[in-house]
Amino acid sequence: xxxxxxxxVGAGFGGMQAARxxxxxxxxxxxxxxxxxxxxxxxxxxxxxxxxxTSEIAWPIRSVxxxxxxxxxxxxxxxxxxxxxxxxxLRDGHTVPFDTLILxxxxxxxxxxxxxxEPYAPGLKALEDATTIRRRLLLxxxxxxxxxxxxxxxxxxxxxxxxxxxxxxxxxxxxxxxAHHTLVKEFRSIDTRTSRIVLVEAGPRVLPAxxxxxxxxxxxxxxxxxxxxxxxxxxxxxxxxGIRIGETFVPAQTVIWAAGVQASKAGQxxxxxxxxxxxxxxxxxxxxxxxxxIFVIGDTALVTxxxxxxxxxxxxxxxxxxxxxxxxxxxxxxxxxxxxxxxxRHLGNLATIGPSAAVIExxxxxxxxxxxxxxxxxxxxxFLIGTRSRxxxxxxxxxxxxxxLHSARLITQKETLKGEV
Amino acid sequence: xxxxxxxxVGAGFGGMQAARxxxxxxxxxxxxxxxxxxxxxxxxxxxxxxxxxTSEIAWPIRSVxxxxxxxxxxxxxxxxxxxxxxxxxLRDGHTVPFDTLILxxxxxxxxxxxxxxEPYAPGLKALEDATTIRRRLLLxxxxxxxxxxxxxxxxxxxxxxxxxxxxxxxxxxxxxxxAHHTLVKEFRSIDTRTSRIVLVEAGPRVLPAxxxxxxxxxxxxxxxxxxxxxxxxxxxxxxxxGIRIGETFVPAQTVIWAAGVQASKAGQxxxxxxxxxxxxxxxxxxxxxxxxxIFVIGDTALVTxxxxxxxxxxxxxxxxxxxxxxxxxxxxxxxxxxxxxxxxRHLGNLATIGPSAAVIExxxxxxxxxxxxxxxxxxxxxFLIGTRSRxxxxxxxxxxxxxxLHSARLITQKETLKGEV
Numbered sequence: 001x002x003x004x005x006x007x008x009v010g011a012g013f014g015g016m017q018a019a020r021x022x023x024x025x026x027x028x029x030x031x032x033x034x035x036x037x038x039x040x041x042x043x044x045x046x047x048x049x050x051x052x053x054t055s056e057i058a059w060p061i062r063s064v065x066x067x068x069x070x071x072x073x074x075x076x077x078x079x080x081x082x083x084x085x086x087x088x089x090l091r092d093g094h095t096v097p098f099d100t101l102i103l104x105x106x107x108x109x110x111x112x113x114x115x116x117x118e119p120y121a122p123g124l125k126a127l128e129d130a131t132t133i134r135r136r137l138l139l140x141x142x143x144x145x146x147x148x149x150x151x152x153x154x155x156x157x158x159x160x161x162x163x164x165x166x167x168x169x170x171x172x173x174x175x176x177x178x179a180h181h182t183l184v185k186e187f188r189s190i191d192t193r194t195s196r197i198v199l200v201e202a203g204p205r206v207l208p209a210x211x212x213x214x215x216x217x218x219x220x221x222x223x224x225x226x227x228x229x230x231x232x233x234x235x236x237x238x239x240x241x242g243i244r245i246g247e248t249f250v251p252a253q254t255v256i257w258a259a260g261v262q263a264s265k266a267g268q269x270x271x272x273x274x275x276x277x278x279x280x281x282x283x284x285x286x287x288x289x290x291x292x293x294i295f296v297i298g299d300t301a302l303v304t305x306x307x308x309x310x311x312x313x314x315x316x317x318x319x320x321x322x323x324x325x326x327x328x329x330x331x332x333x334x335x336x337x338x339x340x341x342x343x344x345r346h347l348g349n350l351a352t353i354g355p356s357a358a359v360i361e362x363x364x365x366x367x368x369x370x371x372x373x374x375x376x377x378x379x380x381x382x383f384l385i386g387t388r389s390r391x392x393x394x395x396x397x398x399x400x401x402x403x404x405l406h407s408a409r410l411i412t413q414k415e416t417l418k419g420e421v
Numbered sequence: 422x423x424x425x426x427x428x429x430v431g432a433g434f435g436g437m438q439a440a441r442x443x444x445x446x447x448x449x450x451x452x453x454x455x456x457x458x459x460x461x462x463x464x465x466x467x468x469x470x471x472x473x474x475t476s477e478i479a480w481p482i483r484s485v486x487x488x489x490x491x492x493x494x495x496x497x498x499x500x501x502x503x504x505x506x507x508x509x510x511l512r513d514g515h516t517v518p519f520d521t522l523i524l525x526x527x528x529x530x531x532x533x534x535x536x537x538x539e540p541y542a543p544g545l546k547a548l549e550d551a552t553t554i555r556r557r558l559l560l561x562x563x564x565x566x567x568x569x570x571x572x573x574x575x576x577x578x579x580x581x582x583x584x585x586x587x588x589x590x591x592x593x594x595x596x597x598x599x600a601h602h603t604l605v606k607e608f609r610s611i612d613t614r615t616s617r618i619v620l621v622e623a624g625p626r627v628l629p630a631x632x633x634x635x636x637x638x639x640x641x642x643x644x645x646x647x648x649x650x651x652x653x654x655x656x657x658x659x660x661x662x663g664i665r666i667g668e669t670f671v672p673a674q675t676v677i678w679a680a681g682v683q684a685s686k687a688g689q690x691x692x693x694x695x696x697x698x699x700x701x702x703x704x705x706x707x708x709x710x711x712x713x714x715i716f717v718i719g720d721t722a723l724v725t726x727x728x729x730x731x732x733x734x735x736x737x738x739x740x741x742x743x744x745x746x747x748x749x750x751x752x753x754x755x756x757x758x759x760x761x762x763x764x765x766r767h768l769g770n771l772a773t774i775g776p777s778a779a780v781i782e783x784x785x786x787x788x789x790x791x792x793x794x795x796x797x798x799x800x801x802x803x804f805l806i807g808t809r810s811r812x813x814x815x816x817x818x819x820x821x822x823x824x825x826l827h828s829a830r831l832i833t834q835k836e837t838l839k840g841e842v
Binding site for chain 2 (some may be wrong): 010035036037053054055056058060062063065066067069070073074075076092094127128131139143145146185186187189191263275371392393399403405406407409410411412
């Protein structure tokens with residue numbers, strides 16, 4: 001019997017959830033991803049800041065589905081969709097036929113048309129981004145230890161984070177902790193406590209998705225642990241020696257980009273309408289207009305709620321969409337009537353600030369401080385895949401809490417700091 | 422008061438032990454290394470074969486010595502020694518003055534004058550080597566899953582390890598385990614059990630440093646878990662498509678070099694006599710002839726025992742030399758008479774073969790099988806630095822023993838398989 005072929009492109013939260021929910025005797029699934037691993041992106045900033053090891057938050061896709069013989073995993077770089085022939089085209093020329101296609105290809109960080117900033121202000125989406133940032137961060141302290149010119153040393157000890165959303169806030173918090181506590185006893189020529197951590201947000205307040213009370217709390221908590229906050233002024237340039245905030249130049253050798261994102265190329269592959277960020281404008285059932293066999297979900301789709309607001313680009317939203325798409329595909333196979341339009345259920349917003357504070361917004365409930373931190377930590381451990389990672393991450397955090405040490409402070413890869421050979 | 426400046430170049434086992442043993446109120450120590458971390462090299466092959474994560478076997482040098490204010494750590498690439506001025510010269514032009522110098526700069530893998538083999542047969546010395554090998558290993562299976570030509574598929578599923586010492590034996594054992602057990606359920610087009618793991622040794626038997634009985638046991642144990650052993654014939658070429666063993670061509674897309682090593686450039690820096698492998702020929706007190714203030718220890722020194730045999734290039738030997746050099750320096754400061762010549766105490770040889778067997782030689786005691794494996798495991802955990810790593814490595818091993826899964830199967834970095842874009 002011919003099985004219904006579902007191809008899922010992208011093994012992020014949306015794609016993984018779709019595969020999990022799509023268990024059906026008449027369906028065979030192929031997952032295609034450029035990487036061999038699913039990444040738990042909400043903790044990626046902790047790899048970038050030396051708290052967690054890469055393998056603690058990433059799992060081989062095929063290993064996750066080892067007990068699902070209906071799922072094949074394929075390491076491949078998709079470069080197009082052949083809608084006529086219903087085939088996915090890979091860079092190496094291979095094609096993969098589908099009956100139904102789920103595009104869950106996510107987003108990359110974007111520089112609002114200023115791509116020339118990227119070498120100076122790397123963003124944080126893939127594991128390699130995290131190890132790149134980790135290397136630059138640690139190298140800045142190493143070079144400062146050797147530097148004799150006070151001005152140059154100051155620039156080496158200035159860390160600028162652009163973007164005041166959860167990622168920016170979380171990065172700033174851990175870098176402050178690293179500079180003001182973890183590393184203090186380890187350097188002999190410099191006092192790492194003199195480091196400046198500058199968090200820049202063009203909008204009026206950090207954590208704009210949260211209630212203003214929580215933004216205010218986060219700003220005070222960050223300032224208390226040594227973060228300088230600059231809101232209301234955009235970054236106007238990024239270069240080798242630092243950034244310009246409005247008119248003011250801030251010499252900084254380490255800059256991290258946590259501002260905009262740009263959707264994947266799914267819209268280009270399909271040649272269909274997208275919004276300014278490149279997200280595919282989907283129908284209420286998450287398919288593309290005129291292509292009922294193609295679903296687009298997660299960060300690469302623009303889904304509008306009944307209130308007219310777009311569904312946010314966060315993990316729970318992508319998972320809900322993956323589950324919904326899987327449900328429709330199963331219903332179609334058994335010729336059930338079309339279900340209702342996708343309805344996003346917002347579970348809440350969470351962000352940590354440094355080592356022992358967090359802010360949480362669950363509907364009308366707003367929490368801050370250590371209790372919020374514990375809920376944040378437990379929620380993240382709960383959502384990690386597999387007992388092994390839960391144990392390992394819990395142990396890493398416990399270790400840091402007890403000893404103040406970070407367990408993954410490695411400078412690896414050969415590329416060195418910009419400007420160096 | 423002027424303190425006696427000791428500079429240690431290289432934070433391997435020898436350099437770290439020297440720093441540990443050199444605690445003296447009148448001494449200040451600077452450790453210089455190209456990397457920011459000390460690496461537990463005996464377990465590096467487990468990172469290359471996806472059993473352990475990088476951060477489980479590497480620790481920032483300055484973190485290890487955080488409670489030793491007499492020790493400064495410097496990330497720098499030494500390019501020469503200025504003997505007249507008694508200064509170490511770094512690549513970036515910095516110089517570091519010394520009263521006493523300890524060179525503990527180790528060794529790299531060497532290709533016996535066939536450096537053109539390196540791109541095809543990477544060796545295993547640094548963390549990046551391990552992640553490179555890990556990437557190639559995992560990519561070979563991924564590409565085989567997509568390959569339709571049976572010949573090409575066979576070459577992708579052939580893994581050749583060159584060199585039958587402990588590293589070669591250990592690599593072959595885990596790769597066999599990976600192919601014949603761990604990965605079996607995860608691929609749909611290929612049967613990973615058809616993989617060939619070929620261990621090539623030019624000499625007459627594997628583990629040449631061990632008693633022939635143990636070599637024989639190791640060969641049988643390896644064959645039992647699916648390793649093909651080729652002894653007595655040297656590799657005559659390494660290329661893009663495979664290797665040549667004597668006259669026979671073996672198509673293999675993944676080749677790992679575990680054969681020769683070459684000492685660091687310490688001998689060139691000092692312009693002093695070395696042996697063929699580049700090791701500095703040192704005096705009985707580990708100093709260089711005519712340079713009593715310069716010690717050379719570990720893999721970069723040729724130390725000859727009273728039996729005329731060179732001290733082996735293994736961790737315990739380097740540590741004994743580091744401790745000995747530290748003792749001499751302390752004695753000199755307190756004007757004690759010169760101690761006796763360095764005397765190497767051989768503690769034994771250990772090697773694992775796959776997941777539950779090992780061979781151990783402690784003087785006249787010879788052990789093999791699971792008991793040897795347990796002793797091997799406990800010894801390695803004992804020698805890891807820090808409670809954190811001991812727990813983490815023990816947990817990784819336990820996890821693999823119970824579930825058969827490996828915890829660090831990540832393809833990272835951007836370089837892809839040779840031949841690919």
